[in-house]
Amino acid sequence: MKKAIKVAVTGAAGNIGYSMVFRIAKGDLFGADQPVELNLIDIAPAMDKLEGVKMELDDCAFPLLEKIVCTSDLAEGFKDVNWAILVGSMPRKAGMERSDLLKINGGIFTGQGKAIEQYAAKDVRIFVVGNPCNTNCWIAKQSAPSIPADRWFAMTMLDQHRATYQLANKTGVLSRDVKNVVIWGNHSSTQYPDAYNATINGKPAVEVVNDKDWLENDFIPTVQKRGAAVIAARGASSAASAANAAIDTVYALSTPTPKGEWFSVGVCSNGEYGTPKGIITSLPVRTEDGKTWHVVEGLDINEFSRAKIDATNKELLDESNSAKEILGL
Numbered sequence: 117m118k119k120a121i122k123v124a125v126t127g128a129a130g131n132i133g134y135s136m137v138f139r140i141a142k143g144d145l146f147g148a149d150q151p152v153e154l155n156l157i158d159i160a161p162a163m164d165k166l167e168g169v170k171m172e173l174d175d176c177a178f179p180l181l182e183k184i185v186c187t188s189d190l191a192e193g194f195k196d197v198n199w200a201i202l203v204g205s206m207p208r209k210a211g212m213e214r215s216d217l218l219k220i221n222g223g224i225f226t227g228q229g230k231a232i233e234q235y236a237a238k239d240v241r242i243f244v245v246g247n248p249c250n251t252n253c254w255i256a257k258q259s260a261p262s263i264p265a266d267r268w269f270a271m272t273m274l275d276q277h278r279a280t281y282q283l284a285n286k287t288g289v290l291s292r293d294v295k296n297v298v299i300w301g302n303h304s305s306t307q308y309p310d311a312y313n314a315t316i317n318g319k320p321a322v323e324v325v326n327d328k329d330w331l332e333n334d335f336i337p338t339v340q341k342r343g344a345a346v347i348a349a350r351g352a353s354s355a356a357s358a359a360n361a362a363i364d365t366v367y368a369l370s371t372p373t374p375k376g377e378w379f380s381v382g383v384c385s386n387g388e389y390g391t392p393k394g395i396i397t398s399l400p401v402r403t404e405d406g407k408t409w410h411v412v413e414g415l416d417i418n419e420f421s422r423a424k425i426d427a428t429n430k431e432l433l434d435e436s437n438s439a440k441e442i443l444g445l
């Protein structure tokens with residue numbers, strides 16, 4: 117048997133955590149021959165609930181699961197972990213200002229960044245799901261300066277999946293026939309789901325859809341507002357689909373990407389496609405060997421796309437500047 121990969125999940129007693137940890141234990145992140153250890157982290161008042169999650173994990177008798185730690189202590193939770201999946205955060209409540217949210221989450225992600233830097237394994241990779249995920253990732257990264265910039269990720273795979281399904285549904289094909297939709301920018305309502313670089317059964321998606329008005333005025337807002345639509349329908353935010361997208365992201369970053377394809381994930385910008393250096397922004401990415409990734413360069417950016425990409429990246433720059441000011445980073 118290989119040596120176990122150690123995965124920490126924060127917010128593990130929450131809804132996304134409950135949909136995610138069983139799949140990690142089953143082997144969905146790294147394959148059916150790769151053992152895992154799970155460090156489940158939540159706040160102290162959630163420890164009883166977390167213990168219940170552990171009981172259910174025990175009751176699955178997963179062959180690949182070698183150890184479970186349940187804790188609210190960050191030193192214990194991030195000790196020697198190879199992956200830190202940061203799900204727990206404070207969602208915005210009615211009447212709350214964005215600056216209030218930044219203050220609370222800033223405190224959470226500053227503390228977690230510091231603890232990861234101090235206690236995690238030398239090869240740790242950090243993947244942020246908790247919202248606002250791009251800026252939370254940026255905040256944690258500021259607090260862990262010794263961890264290289266290419267180890268930090270924020271989730272936009274759920275947006276990519278949503279966009280893929282919308283294109284498939286519109287054109288009467290299956291989701292698997294749609295490739296290379298790119299999500300640019302922030303996981304927020306300014307994100308830009310780009311169909312111009314996508315294909316449907318190998319043909320340009322724009323030609324197959326053949327409806328510019330739908331692409332620009334229906335498809336884009338549907339994807340941008342899908343999170344809110346799920347909340348309105350379910351009375352709670354997306355959980356199973358978010359967990360699925362989180363699993364797919366870590367898998368995609370750990371496995372060679374199929375030839376000619378790419379996927380979307382928030383990464384630290386190096387100025388690619390004119391994005392502001394240093395922010396965590398969603399870009400098209402490939403993984404070649406299951407360990408190193410790179411941004412796919414040379415995609416076609418038309419005038420319409422340029423304006424949308426610039427707008428969402430401006431929002432990210434504003435968010436990181438506010439975080440800098442509020443948190444004194």
Ligand SMILES: NC(=O)C1=CN([C@@H]2O[C@H](COP(=O)(O)OP(=O)(O)OC[C@H]3O[C@@H](n4cnc5c(N)ncnc54)[C@H](O)[C@@H]3O)[C@@H](O)[C@H]2O)C=CC1
Nearest residue numbers: 127129130131132158159204205224245246247271274358
């Ligand atoms: N990036 C994306 O595409 C998506 C992100 N999300 C975000 O994921 C986050 C989690 O969502 P749910 O699981 O549905 O929420 P939830 O409220 O069910 O669970 C959150 C869990 O985090 C815990 N928590 C709070 N503060 C913590 C801290 N400082 N350390 C550790 N744990 C802490 C809570 O006790 C709770 O168990 C939210 O911020 C949500 O907005 C949700 C869907 C998609």
Ligand SMILES: O=C([O-])CC(=O)C(=O)O
Nearest residue numbers: 247274342343344353354
């Ligand atoms: O909108 C929300 O609060 C949850 C979320 O990020 C999503 O479903 O995309």
